[in-house]
Amino acid sequence: MRYKQFILIALFSGVLTIMGAFLMLSLWSRSAPATGQEIKAEEGIHGASEEPPGEAVPETESLSALADAGITPVDDPVRARDQKTYQEERSQLTLLLSSVNRDIRMIVVDRDGRPVSGVDFICTVNSDSFSASYEDSDQDGILYAADLPSGRYTVELTPTPGYIAPEEVSTVTVRQEISYTAVADISSMIFMESDINAEEEDTADIDEEDDGELLEAGGIDLSNGTLGIDVSKYNKDIDWETVRDSGVEFAIIRLGYRGSSSGSLVEDPYFQKNFAGAKAAGMKIGVYFFTQALNTTEAVEEASMVASLVKPEELSTPVFIDVEGSGGRADGLDKAVRTANINAFCETLTGMGYRAGVYASKNWFNKYIDTESLGDWKIWLAQYKVRTPSYKGRYDAWQYSSKGHVDGIEGYVDLNLNLSLGD
Numbered sequence: 001m002r003y004k005q006f007i008l009i010a011l012f013s014g015v016l017t018i019m020g021a022f023l024m025l026s027l028w029s030r031s032a033p034a035t036g037q038e039i040k041a042e043e044g045i046h047g048a049s050e051e052p053p054g055e056a057v058p059e060t061e062s063l064s065a066l067a068d069a070g071i072t073p074v075d076d077p078v079r080a081r082d083q084k085t086y087q088e089e090r091s092q093l094t095l096l097l098s099s100v101n102r103d104i105r106m107i108v109v110d111r112d113g114r115p116v117s118g119v120d121f122i123c124t125v126n127s128d129s130f131s132a133s134y135e136d137s138d139q140d141g142i143l144y145a146a147d148l149p150s151g152r153y154t155v156e157l158t159p160t161p162g163y164i165a166p167e168e169v170s171t172v173t174v175r176q177e178i179s180y181t182a183v184a185d186i187s188s189m190i191f192m193e194s195d196i197n198a199e200e201e202d203t204a205d206i207d208e209e210d211d212g213e214l215l216e217a218g219g220i221d222l223s224n225g226t227l228g229i230d231v232s233k234y235n236k237d238i239d240w241e242t243v244r245d246s247g248v249e250f251a252i253i254r255l256g257y258r259g260s261s262s263g264s265l266v267e268d269p270y271f272q273k274n275f276a277g278a279k280a281a282g283m284k285i286g287v288y289f290f291t292q293a294l295n296t297t298e299a300v301e302e303a304s305m306v307a308s309l310v311k312p313e314e315l316s317t318p319v320f321i322d323v324e325g326s327g328g329r330a331d332g333l334d335k336a337v338r339t340a341n342i343n344a345f346c347e348t349l350t351g352m353g354y355r356a357g358v359y360a361s362k363n364w365f366n367k368y369i370d371t372e373s374l375g376d377w378k379i380w381l382a383q384y385k386v387r388t389p390s391y392k393g394r395y396d397a398w399q400y401s402s403k404g405h406v407d408g409i410e411g412y413v414d415l416n417l418n419l420s421l422g423d
Contacts, residue, residue, distance in 0.1 A: 092164045095123070095157050097172040098183045100297040100344070104172055106134070106143040106155060113188030115141030122158040127151045127174075133158075140262065144297070150176040178296065180347040186265075186304040190256075193233075193269045201259030201266060203326045204290045208361050210384035212403030215415070220400055221388050225417035228252065230288065230399070233270040235409055240274075240281035242408030250284035250418060252317060252380075255306055257290035258298070260328025265305050275310070286317030286421075288359060289345075292330040295337070296344035303348035317397075317421045318355035318378045321345045323364060339370040346377045355422070359399075362391045378421055396420045 093116065096107040106123050108116050121136040123143050128151065134143045153172050157165045183189075193202075214220055227247060231238065232254035243251070253274045256267045268274075271287075278285050289306055293299040299321075306319055321342055325331055330338075346356035357378030358369070365371055365381065371393050381395040389398055397418050404415035 091162060093157065093166060095155060095166055095170045096185045096188060097155055097170050098297070098300075099172050099174045099179065100181075100300050101178040102146070102148050102150065102174060102176065103297055104145045104148060104153060104155065104174060105297050105301075106145070107189065108136070108141045108143075108157065109188050113185075115189065116163075117141050119160060119163070121160060124156045124158065125153055126156075127153045148174050150174050178344070180300060180303075180344060180351055182307055182348060182352060183301055183304040186301060186308050189265050189301065190305055190308070191264050191266050193266060196259060196262065196264055196266060198266075200261045201264065202257055203260045203328055204257065204322065204324055205326060206324050206361055206382055206402070207363050208382050208384045208402070210402045212401065212412075214385055214387070215401045215403060219387055222400075222417060225398070225419045226250065228284075228397075228416040228418050229404070229406060229409075230254070230414045230416060231270075231274055231409070233268050235270070235411070235413055238274060238277060239408035240277035240283065243278075243406055244281045244283055246407040248283070248406060250286065250316060250416075251278045252286040252288055252320065252416070253278065254322075255287040255289050255309055257322075258292035258302060260292050260326035260330070263292060263294070263298070263329060265301065267305075267309065271309070279314070284316035286315055286320065288320040288322045290322040290324070290326075291341065291345065292326060292328060293341045293345070294330060294333065296340055299341040299344035300348045303345045306349065307352055307354070312353040312355075315354070317418070318357035319349050320357045320359045320378075320380050323358060323360045323369065325364075335368055335370050336373075338368060339373050342369065342377070343373075343375050346375055357396070357421075362389070365391065365393060380416075 092111055094109050094111075094113075096109060098105045104125060108119075108121050110116050117140050119136070119141070120139055121141070121143065122133055124133045125131070125145050125148075127149070130149055130151070130153075132145070134145050136143050151174060153174055155170045155172065159165050226249045228250035229243070229248055230252040251274075253271060254268045255271050256265065258265055275285065275287075287306065287310055289302055291299065291302055293302055302321070303319075323338065323342065333341075342358050346358070349356045355378065357380055358374065359380040359382065360369060361382045365379075378397070379393070379395040380397040380399065381389055381391055382399040383389045383391060384401055386400075389395065397416055397420075399414055399416045401415045402412060404413045406413050406415075
């Protein structure tokens with residue numbers, strides 16, 4: 001019996017020894033370096049494909065081509081597919097159209113709604129009786145067709161390398177008469193100052209000089225109105241409750257401006273903060289916009305921007321179009337064109353329930369604006385260093401100094417007298 005037990009134990013030990021040897025051999029084979037063929041086969045498992053028959057493309061040349069196309073190469077097929085989709089989405093274009101006065105304004109925007117610059121786009125405009133192509137020669141993403149017959153038009157964007165043109169043909173109606181209608185997609189045209197060169201674009205310069213001496217001496221007649229201020233980014237942070245407690249009853253806040261160089265629509269970086277602060281302090285509020293419109297179409301765009309950022313019921317004064325020099329694109333307009341732009345701005349806003357007005361200096365009202373051709377807009381006059389204005393025309397508000405001091409605002413601030421602006 002003991003002999004049989006010994007035999008069984010020996011056999012069992014042998015089996016264990018053999019199994020251990022196979023296990024060690026298996027582990028060693030997995031850790032050993034693979035041959036060239038094995039490496040190639042293993043790479044095939046992980047998704048690498050063999051080069052197709054024919055001449056192979058050098059790796060450096062392939063990478064260069066991808067870099068030229070603005071694509072960073074990736075190894076993973078899924079990531080590569082996602083990247084291709086992303087690139088296609090980024091290059092998808094949309095065409096925005098508007099018409100004011102026998103014209104069509106065409107804006108080529110990207111997926112973020114921003115005009116695409118640096119590309120010489122071409123648009124073809126067609127109607128039953130008209131056909132022409134227009135080129136974006138200044139490459140700002142905006143094309144303009146003027147003096148068109150009235151009618152229904154289609155507009156097509158010519159395919160451009162590196163971009164995907166809209167699949168659907170865009171349409172717009174051109175009317176014989178001027179149509180002061182807000183631009184529906186104006187938000188896509190509004191920039192923040194971080195997007196532009198503010199030093200080149202924000203160059204408004206009122207042609208009035210003020211040394212503040214008459215103001216300090218108490219020589220200005222302030223008996224016929226209520227005290228107000230106008231502010232912009234240049235006034236920095238404002239303590240609006242302190243301003244209110246100092247006796248200031250209203251504030252006209254700059255909402256934005258059109259760039260004097262590029263013509264871009266730009267929101268004042270302090271507008272939202274100023275508007276919210278003045279509103280919270282219970283102040284009466286108005287807004288103004290510095291224009292650089294070259295035509296009525298651009299003036300309608302400026303009015304549309306105002307309407308996109310503030311509601312008529314939020315305002316206690318008219319919306320003012322600020323007309324003054326800048327050393328820029330609109331300085332050379334003749335009087336008739338400038339006056340037509342003012343009327344277009346104001347007509348567009350009044351058609352949406354706003355009250356409207358125009359701000360300028362005495363010199364500009366006298367020399368550069370046809371006041372007799374203005375609509376019944378409120379007039380905000382700038383004239384300094386006088387006890388009362390010497391301007392002979394009508395006016396509803398008077399900006400009497402640019403050297404004012406108000407508690408809650410550091411540095412100088414513009415001072416105004418509200419004579420008949422309404423509530």
